[in-house]
Amino acid sequence: MTGPDEPRKEGQDGTGPDRTMVSSPPPSPVPAEEGAAPDRTRISVPPDAPGDAGDERTAFMAPGGGEDATRISVPSAPSGPDASPAAEEARVPILSAGTVINNNYRIAGVLSSGGMGAVYHGVEIGTGDPVAIKAILPDLAADPRAGALFRSEARMLRQLADDAIVRYYNYVHDHALERYFLVMEFIEGITLSDHMARSGPLPPAAAEALIRRLARALSRAHALGVIHRDLSPDNVMLPGGAVAEARLIDFGIARSARLSEEEAPGTFAGKLKYVAPEQLGHFGGHVGPETDIYGLALLVGAALSGRALPMGNSIEEAAERRRRVPDLSGVSSGLRPLLTHMLEPDPAARPASMEEVLRLIEHPHLLPPRYGGPSAAVPGGLTLPPGLGRPGAARAAGAGQGAGPAPDPAPQPPRDRAALRLIGGLAAVFLALLGAAGWYGWTAGLIGPGKAPEGGIEARLPPRQGAGRAGFLAAWQSGPCSYLTRVETGPRAGVVERYGRRRGDAAEDNAALAEAYEARFGSRPAVLDRPVAEPQCAVLDFARSLQARPGPLPVLSATPEQVASGEEVRAAVAAPGPARLWVALVAPDGAVYDLTDRIGPDGRLRFGLSLPEGAAAAPQLLLAVAATRPLASAATATDGTPAARLLPAVLEEIAGRGGGAGVAVAHLELLPPEPAEDG
Template identity: 35%
Template sequence: MSYPPDVQSIHGALPPGTRLNANYEIDAFLKAGGMGDVYRGHEIETGDTVAIKLIRDQLAGDEAVLAMFRNEALALRRIHHEAIVRYFGFTLEPQLRRHYLAMEFVEGQPLSDILDRGPLPAPQVLALMRRIAAGLQAAHEQNVVHRDVSPDNIIVPETGIARSRIIDFGIARSLRVGDSTVIGSGFAGKYKYVSPEQLGLFGGDVRAASDIYSLGLVLAACLLGKPLPMDGTQVEVIERRRSLPDLSAIDPMMRPIIAAMLQPDPEARPRSMAELAVWAPDAQERGSTVFAPRGARSPVPTPASEPPPRPAESAKGEKPRRVGVLVGLLIGLVALAAAGFGGWRYLHHDAPATTTGVQTATTTDVAAANAEPPLLDPPQKPVETRPDPFVRLREYARDFDGGDCFLAVVGEISAGEAQIEGYGRGREPFDALDKSFKDATGVPAAISVRKVMAPQCPALGFAKKFMDVREPLRFDVARTQLQRSGDKLEGAIETRAENVRFLIVDDDGLVNDLSARLGQEPGRRDFAMELRATRPGPVLLVAIAGATPISLAGAARAATAKDVFAKLAEELADASPPPAVALKYVLLVSGR
């Protein structure tokens, strides 16, 4: 990007003294986030210190990211409470042509940094609960659900934990009629702190009770000095939310209220944050609770008094479901990935990869997903491969006419929706797919769009041509975002094919063949390599597996995607059986 003469970029960050709209002046760079950079600044007229969240340069034209920024601004504008950062303005800086959000600057530490030093005493955790619950109640009264309540998003000032503040409403969901968000009702947040509803359980209806559950996990982490073991593989994350976690190590003073907050059934949790804000630890000793569950059925049990309800039995109005089916349906949960622009200059790999500890779905998980059809009319007789309804959904997405640079890949079904990963130059064709998908298949779509650069488009056409909708190639990466150049790119290609190619396509369309760096474990090809670039941007990973040798004949090292994939398509056109191809997208948030 070319800056105006008085605005020079230093390592991608704006220098001190940069002025925004003649209203604010930047004092210091604080941190880089996935969507925007955060600065400390001041208001020019008054000198008041402010926090400024500036949309990242390479995302400035991305409508999805811009919508997320607007969403945070709208959420903050509606909420007025001393536990929530105040909002000052959201606007476009005309010289930089980048939007920014100005808000109150909170001096303090993230709660996550404090917990790195050990657990907190129960009285402090009680004070924290009352403070944060009161703030979130103000948000809920404005029909805004935070959906990412975690230690990273709670700032503790020097004045004490009882004055903590809630930040980052970037993925908040509005419940107002007619309002919408980028993420909608789907998954958002951190796996360690998400509620069962955010993973599709109990109808996937994410409301105020979801924040109550997440806050319960935060409070448990404060008392233990570490999070409860609620993360893991996608299957483990879901299974651990089907029952009340083991709270035997939690301080007895706080155990009853945390047990109430962590009920799997949202109807069995406290009715509102307001009740948590006034909860007294001696309520159990008096033989009553300060609150009643949402359904007002009975006092909420503690782990010692009653086993946790089974989800199929406790969900209000919910019919029993087949556990194996639901586990399979939810394997493919996807969060909105930040779409980005920029230029990759070189992709550096280290020593040959060996089998890594990357947590990816196993073949057992895949078998669970194939066990029965999801939320569609089941076939009349058992089948050994993925049932026909899945094939029909995949075929429709693959064959949808979205233009020359378009690819839509159906993952799994969660919360009754087909999760679709979209790759393309813009959102318009995916809006068209979203409108037609349910009419054509009977299943609504939840589409996350990954924007690619024009030189990368030939990779999409190649993947579309060889995509196997009946037996998709299993290809997983540990992380879809890397924070900085030099971070490890890890993952695995699961295949019994003898011939496997692993290609990386940067945003200039240059292709590097790193197949030699794949591990050789039977049925699984792991990779682990450093990803280096001079500036942030997106990269495509292409996995090709088949019975026929894939020579890449005539493709020079670091050749362009246009040449490489044209030659590959010609070389593999008559292969029998045809190869399987899978695509992944990774975004480097900041360059070196």
């Protein structure tokens, strides 16, 4: 359906109208207002929409524009003698209804027009299905720079596939018209801004559903390097008016994180009431995922209050208002602490990713106390080592002394901020998770054994690299619920660890393993048993499935290996290069607790545990997974999900995108306190 030409990107300067908001009948061409800047996108509204949209809807101004221009809702008006000369001069050339594009699509009417082109309501000729068609202006089509932007936009946006993002179907170069077109999904519905104007603020439950849905969609976009940069109620479509089916539109000013600012004209994109501080030049002006985190908070804050937050009506005022967290007193919702965190002026102080936003929605007690969220309760029987406290609390000088230094992770290149924030402040959350489990007397055998991942999934993973030690250990037949791994660094380097159930024939099998290993590699290793509880078998099946396959390999260590009640534990985790880490605790009952967002900048954690007298010793497993992209199934799982259910889903996600993940496992044994002596 397309020619051989590559897609072209439009709108990186903020002028591309990627508007798929539609209601029948399609609006006629709308001339620009007299004296209006030609780079301001005009968006038609449904005939029954209120006249006063109630928020700022113009897309694009350069810094110093001095105003927050408003989207103008005007009735259809034909051009001709009644149109002003200025309006005629400013008009975007419009293709007439009936125009056929590339023998595949027919234009039915215009939806919107702007500085780089127009968006049309069209029909796919072969099927009769409605589509939205975005066209680049003829003079810009001849400009190699603008054409490259349009091509880049098409390439980026066709990769986006999510229920909450408008779908991009096709890229067309019509040689007869000498125009480039991007074919998109046509959505019947209204914008969130129109819904707010009609119905007022969203109820808290609807707002929470909205932020969850949009955060998941933006997480997918960010994983592809695409930053929206123009999040506002005007760019959220509600098919049939349903908030639960909200769709993001207008990626026309979206920027790939891989493109530099010099690759697109203009330095500002977005609506003034909804831009982040860095879009106005603060904090170095770098635009990244944190920019959309800020914009999403402004969008949801507006939805909860029924109008845009007071963020300034001019460039100068807007820049000043963004030096501090905006006033959220009008936002009556349990989301207020999270929105406050997302609206930190410094991008580094916001949640590190949309995955973290989702995690904080699910577990608001993980928010630092300064944002006013609920605090995680410390269960009875739990002791805190000196200097440790709840997340967000300052650590006392000399904290954690007496347990010895933690083993250093292998050297690694600098990681991005999302990966670097893996263990800091973990103390209270990790203590609460493990301590609560100890308090309730974790024992083996509470849940049935985890099922090994199906062979069909493993067949879709990259082939094992069987020539090395890891491949040899992965192929060793040691029965179900087993995982053999070699310690690569530290004082136990070269030792083979055997994770699995306690077995009566373990000594014989270990001897056979050591003998075969020596015959293959020339050295006889010591084999150390790491017993696990039956419900933890799913961890071993998962780790073995990914063992010796291509992908980033994390390094995970914890000391001491046996933890007496009340003692301090230290752990460290690292991953190579830009790999994304997921770290979890798997309790003896198989419950999985996500610890990813609690790892500190140095990749370390310290925590203390206690058990009541008479409790049985129980193994604890730490699991680290390094992947080339964030793991959505892991990031959105609820704490306490059984490993036998969650880990096969994570493996399915990894297999579905071609593999590229590595695993590390660490073992701890929590011992009960010694009985107090009489007298």
